[in-house]
Amino acid sequence: MPKFESIDHLREYRRQLIAKRDPNQPQVLVCAGPGCLPMGSEEVAAAFREELEKNGLAAQVLLKECGCHGLCAGAVRVLIRPQEITYQHVTPEDAAEIVEQTLKEGQVVDRLIYEDLHTQEKAAYKGEIPFFKGQMPIVLRKLDVIDPTSLDDYLALGGYRALRKALLEMKPDEIIDAIEKSGLRGRGGGGFPTGRKWRICQDALDEPKFIICNGDEGDPGAFMDRAVMEGDPHAVLEGMIIGARAIGASKGYIYVRHEYPLAVGRLQLAIQQAQESGFLGKNILRSGFDFDIKISRGAGAFVCGEETALIHSMEGFIGEPRPRPPYPVQAGLFGKPTVINNVETWANVPEIINLGADWYAGIGTENSKGTKVFSLVGAVNQTGLVEVPMGTTLRQIVYDLGGGLRQDREFKAVQTGGPSGGCIPGQFLDLPVDYDSLQSVGSIMGSGGMIVMDTSSCMVDVARYFINFLYQESCGKCTPCREGLKNLLFLLDEIIHGRGTEEQLALMEELCGTMAAASICGLGKSAVNPVLSTMKYFREEYLAHIREKKCPALVCRPLLKYTVDPETCTGCLACVRECPVGAISGKKKMAQEIDQELCVKCGLCYEACQFDAVKIE
């Protein structure tokens, strides 16, 4: 990789790079994203390598391990270009068949392609699959085609073109103007206008200024940032360099969780490549601008995703937030003006500079522009990463992209925005998803987690799950969050155990009000969302737990009662053998009985019974 001394040098290199590449060269792109990697994508890639060599195709066919392909439910995914055939559930054993059939004969391997669950229609090409059809990838655009460890791949797709433009054709003010005009808002959850944040930091008088990329993704079930950092690390770097130029920073940090070793490694490699080729360091592209990036690894506390806690953690202190003002743009890292943006926000920046603010502002809704990446997980058929324009409805995301609910169960709620988001019921399925509309129904955009729940979920249990998570992650600095979460958890436990009262419901509401108003940081302020939203939209479920001591969704174990139906029971004793506490008794070939005193409600008898004689109430 040469060191680019000038624009012409970069332009010429890119030209040659593209000329060298044959667009019709067969490519095997194996997904090595967060979903596919644990399912064995390395083995699949190795099998392909072996097969290609065996068939003497190693020179003609390009084999790459790429970032996330999106539809994680079909892990391991393989994309064959230039035809854009996508295979799913690929195992190492399938490699031979794909090489033989697809690469040699040009045929599609039918058994490995996508099949619609409802219509049984098959689709071989990426453009035909509903999951991809409804999307508008901007941040995820390059993930499934580039090798994240190759700077050439990034350059061939127009990488660092935005940087060139920002450094040599635009003044810092013009960069900020463009970002402001594009309407880009922070993708980490707060939704603060990115351009305005940069402007305030640019105007701050103190020196030096810092840039931070917040890669401390900690929401359960969310992996958008991880996929971007692992799959397209140079896009994050390019965004940061542009941002640094705009505000006049000379030093940048990427704060990334230690639990993301692959992301750390890929970013480290990308930084090294960028330094070697002159995109980072002194006098970048002879523009006279100096900037460098370092990685700062976080130890995994959820609260360190909050910007002031993140800064404390980077400074070597305990990861606790501090009250604002001053905001980080006024006094952030080491007390200096600091712009902190989320991974996805940074990855959007080069595209905005490349294609223009007007183009970006043309996507989305009035107050929320552009696209948003969601990690669609839970009870949907097609889980994975989706990127849709702001204003796409929940119904489109859950049913068109997600393929509806598993086992055709009924939709109950979708929880957006990670653990501190609210649960949105079915009546709002046609809600266009953007910052403001989500807030209006008691939830948040958050960083883009989207957990779909069906009728088998108990909303009290769901609220308890998230409150338990937040309780354990509360840093314990301020009273409302620390003590409030503990007591919310206790009260929810009481309800789940059938000891709740309606006064306690009112107390919870009162407590939530104070927590939302008086906590220091976003963790405590938004922690009440799962409780308040479920209490608002699923109150009857809370009341069933309290008044009737019943869990309608049959989830809360303490409220369940297992009985044996004497009519159906054959006396096969399968349940007796399974019961860990010996609570089931009765003669052979006679109806059995469960001792309610002894029963621990583990449900093993229910699973063991082949005659559906064990009933749950």
Added chain:
Amino acid sequence: MVWKISDETAYDTLGEEVHLTINGVTIRAPQDQSLLVTARQNGFEIPTLCYHRDLPSEGHCRLCVVEIGEHPRTQIVNSCTYPTQAGLVVQTHSETVLQARRMVLELLLARTPKAKLIQEMAAAHGVYESRFKTDDPEELCILCGLCVRTCREVVGVSAISMKGRTPDKQVATPFMEKSSACIGCGSCAFVCPNNVIPYTEKEGIRTIWGRDFELQPCNVCGNYIAPKYQLEHWAKITGDPVENFFVCKDCR
């Protein structure tokens, strides 16, 4: 990095005076001084637990919250860190504020049911009983962090710090072992509003944080002055020979 909010002690270093409204009264106060100090200087009492005039405020207790802004766009902020700004409209005793304070006190009362200070403060806000659950009836620490901040900012040794998260968070020495940084000065115990930090003095030995400190008697009257380590710490700071501190302040 701790944001140091200016205080009475640094009055002359403050910015120019600005006008703001507190509880409907227009007052003048130096810009960037904390709202808490501005309010107190003008006779508006705001309760606090974790505030100390000689320490940087960090906003732990959330008792000093006030409401800023005008209806309907108001916001609850903690006055100990919020800077005085021109044109600010502040309510120190609005219903929302009082409700938040009562709730905070009720939560603290459940945490530390036997703490005198909390009982009194809660009673002053009409809270006599907590509806929340008490885990440990003997608990007295409210995690206000005054001890930690004193040790770090005033004493300058950082022998203790907060450990852990959640309500199980506690003030501790590193790895819960005897701290080699501790000089046995007892400032942490002195500043603690609930007297939680145990420390004993017997036969010329002070025991605090699990460590024994030999006390230095006064060369003149023989009364104990302070732990030897503390005097050595003073000597180090001032550059004077440690023997200079071997006379108590009464005999000096």
